[in-house]
Amino acid sequence: MSVLIVIPARYASTRYPAKPLVALTGASGVAKTLIQRSWEAAMAVKGVDRVVVATDDDRIKAEAERFGAEVVMTSVDCANGTERCAEAYANIGGGYDIVVNLQGDAPLTPAWFIEDLIKGLEANPWAELATPVLRCEGAMLASLREDRAQGRVGGTTAVFGAGNRGLYFSKEVIPYTGKGYGPAEPTPVFHHVGVYAYRPETLAAYPSWPVGPLETLEGLEQLRFLENGRAVLCAEVEARGREFWELNNPSDVARIEAMMAGMGLE
Template sequence: MSVLIAIPARYASTRYPGKPLVPLTGVNGTAMTLIERSWRAAISVAGVDRVVVATDDDRIREVSEGFGAEVIMTSDTCRNGTERCAEAHTALGSGYEIVVNLQGDAPLTPHWFVEDLISGLRDAPEAGVATPVLRCDGDALNGLLNDRKHDHVGGTTAVFGNDHSALYFSKEVIPFTSETYANDDPTPVFHHVGVYAYRPDALADYPSWPTGPLETMEGLEQLRFMENGRKVLCVEVEAKGRQFWELNNPQDVAKIEEMMAAMGLE
């Protein structure tokens, strides 16, 4: 089954303009842009036939081609990464059986997250799209709660049913829990990992749907699938000792660099 990874990247981010070109410094002092680190995460995934950066910005194209990435130029009318992936897939001839959206702000995504995601979608023919979720420990949950306490839009959380079909995604911390958890304690909260795997028919339909009220309020593109009656499969993944965080705000740079140092990542 042929697999394409597309890394959507835009310069004009509302919360953090120029984010894909922000440098992140690893444990040995090597600085690489966010987009390069995300690309390196993508090419480490086993069983993938092609990896491309999908962008509408020449600055991102030049930097990406400079470190060896294949770049697909897309229009500046794409409303989010899913629409950009759909456009890139069409430009490539729509010949892939699974398209993975590895967003350009997730450089700490371990390869097994994506490998498990692809396997999960293959095993669920009734699902048109799948996305990983990671059970928070006490430390991760406290980080999410601290972001919201300080009015920062940080990670996204997910709730799902017994069949792992998504019930909702939110930038608030859901479900509510009044318990206190130690750093390593498992919690009932799942951090949504911003990676998606699509079947081509679901991906092709997506840009034709209007932006719904839930997607608009939360700013979460996967809600458009749910608002149009499409099943979103949540695939639980394991951290295996790796820390995970997405770069959403300028203050996340220091946090991610601290995580990279703790994990010994270059």
């Protein structure tokens, strides 16, 4: 199957304006922008035919072209990354079997997360899109709980049923467990990784669907699929010793840089 990766990136983020242009310093002391690190993560994925950055901002376009990325310009009216991916896919004329949305705030996404996601969609014809979930160990769960206690959104959690069919996604920490866990102890909570692999026809239909109450309340674009009865595969992935975190708030910069240093990522 032919695979396209789209990296949606916008300048006017509500929580963190200009986020794609924030510099992150790796273990070697070299600083690269968030959008460059996200593009490098996409380029490391095996079996991908094309990678593009989708943006509505000339500053992001200029930065992406500086480090050699292909850029597709999209409208300022895109409400989220999925809508931007749908428009970018239409703008390039389609022609791919799977479209991957690697959101531009997840530079620590390991290549095998996306490779496993693509395999999951290929192996499950009932699924209209797939997204990775990572079982939390106690330390990650504690970080998620601490962020919520401080009024921050540190990550999204997912619950799923038989066959790993997605049931719900939330910025709250779900399911409720009522207990503590050791730092390396597996928990029943799954961290949702903000990557999606779509069937092109499902992606194309997404912008025409109304925004439902759950998407409005949670601010999570993937809930539009569930609210419209679409089948979502939650593909469980393994960390393999890698730490993972998304850049959602300014305070995440130091956290991600510390993770990069600890893992020796340049």
